[in-house]
Amino acid sequence: MNKTVQINQSVPVKYKVDVCVAGGGPAGVAAAVSAARNGAKVFIGESCGCFGGLGTCGLVPAFCGVGNGKRFLGGSICRKVFDIMQIPSGELEREFSFIDVEKLKCTYDKMIIASNVQYAFEVKMIAVNTENGVVKNAIFADGSDSGLFAVEAKVFIDCTGNGDLAVRAGADYTQGNAKGIPMPSSLCSLWNNVDWDEYKKANVNLFQLLLQAIDDGVFKEPDWHHSGMFPVGNSLAGGNFSHAFGIRANEHQDTSAAWMDLRRKLEEFQYFYNKYVPGFSNAELCMSASLLGVRECRRIIGDYIMTIDDFNARRRFDDEIGQFAYPVDIHPLDATKGEFERFQREFYGNLRYKDGECYGIPYRILIPAKLHNVLTAGRCVSTDQHMAASIRVMPGCFLTGEAAGCAAAMASATANGEVRNISIPVLQNKLGISN
Template identity: 30%
Template structure:
């Protein structure tokens, strides 16, 4: 049997919000808060039981792309607005540390468990309606408009009939099911995913003295001793909780060395299993080779694999690697970052291409506006970008900023016939800046 017949049926309408946000990660949380803050009746749905997306489910250990280097001594913020609200709430829960610099890489360490509670608190404070354990499974489109998003959860199948949709699903699920064009990596080859994990019983004082190059040298020694480590260039963050360290070190590939296609359900499943195998391997190596980790044990891992790249939805504009390298600041920019190109390709290393000190680039509004649709936006790692540009734009800091812009833009479009292209970009920019978002950060 190749197919079966599924009988037609009437599906109940669950809700008819002004703005539907799909995916509650960095971009989705901010999109929902921004839309609700602007007065839109806003519904946020997510397939998991907690908000935060990659930040709480895969866990990243540190927010990246929120700051840029000014010079050898100073850092400057590139993301403000709602992100500062999030930071403040985490600080009050003792779930955030000061920005830490690793050469030209800057991370803001956070505790993923604290972030789960902060996400709930922040969404509630802004009046967002949240529906968890709910997947968007189909889309109805009419005359270039998303008319309904079909959802499934413990209550069965139902429909949401929104005026505007913001797809923050990471994989661009809504836009793809609606028929939007998209690219998948570089001619089908995406960046490698990683299984993230945290170690407990770590001597944080000793671990904190280690640089990333120092740890890489130790891991390469383990490789020379016969350990088959797929990656020796690592990311690690000292956690706000004493004794905890977050590691971003695994690299998930097929037996032939190619990356898993994490938009394919079978390959995604295999990647999850491979990730857990690698976590055990790296636990052993860190205990044996890295000072401060002698008694370390894995205390938890992400409940889902960390995905860097799947679908990039075609928008009215495309962010390119030349835009990033050239630090371009388009007139219609709605977010910015100084995060470098960060390509997790083949081999044990990570390719970094840093922007000049004191520089940043901007993301155009058109990279969030889905081509061919009147009431559909994207935000987050599924923005309209090239493979190389996305390697920078997917960082959490910029996802926060894009989400806030998309949510506010969706709310403003309600006064323009629910047409996202009807939003005056100058008004969107002015309102973003009035709310504290950074479009022209001070990096002098």
């Protein structure tokens, strides 16, 4: 239907700050704390009731890719999160660091409070007023009384994951691969009554058990890719599996269908774990996540677009704001065996670095090409799908968030808030980057 209606109302300005951050996932928290640390007055608005995004409301059970086997790459805010969470240093190098979700929520609360950041939960950024590429204010819908309010700032940081703010301000974006196919979405979950000792003792090959269940017809649609269950407590497991393919997370018809599809698939997985997997015979599904597991939505077109060529070349940049090394992790794009085999070849083979290797992240991928006082951080930064599939994990989002916050604070101290006019060596120095 093409019919439209107009709304015309005055909106009160509730916050007037130097830096406004929309979205409070790992990128948003890092951006807000970093901007405040660098002297800015900051507001952060988050549409859920806690910070952390997919790592909390999304029940993603682990941080991964925080190091390259030789060195911690997550940046100083990621380090702070790990220190408060008391994640043991032996786990910092390469693969997974498991998440106690309530502890992570409180960790982010403490960091925001300690930084004197003004914050609001259950508020969604829904519009911006922009003049000639300069955002003047952002409009938030307030879930508590269904009113609207405005935030005036000199610089805005889009940490919505989906690029909501930058697109409303006029930025261009891409989605998916060359054919427009996005990475699939998932619905993470929390399970109780797991006997991890029994599971470890049994030393089973989970993939073989999955193949057996597929042969036995347990699943309506076979899906060979299965990240698995992760120990997030003594008898608790965090589930990260099942896919909804081809979901455009900025289309509510797509996401609404995905929620139901993925909830139904969890019932099948409950049967699989109870009947096939040692240690899980009494496992109960406590809850599925309250945020859909969106791996990829819009990627904002920036002053530079990082591509697979940069990954393959281990490219370094004069304006880099960090280094990263997580493999290219494009989950199968459909349920075929061919796509599963493509994923395995890339993730475990040719698109994974050796210990000690890394690529640089240029500041320019945080700057939306058409805008002057806006930065992006997290999974909507300017990349192709391959690079997004590496940089999207939470330590990568902390890195871009920390850099965006620092750069925004610097730009907000200038006359016009232009994010291209800051000194890159000073930014790098503040971030502790040595080129």
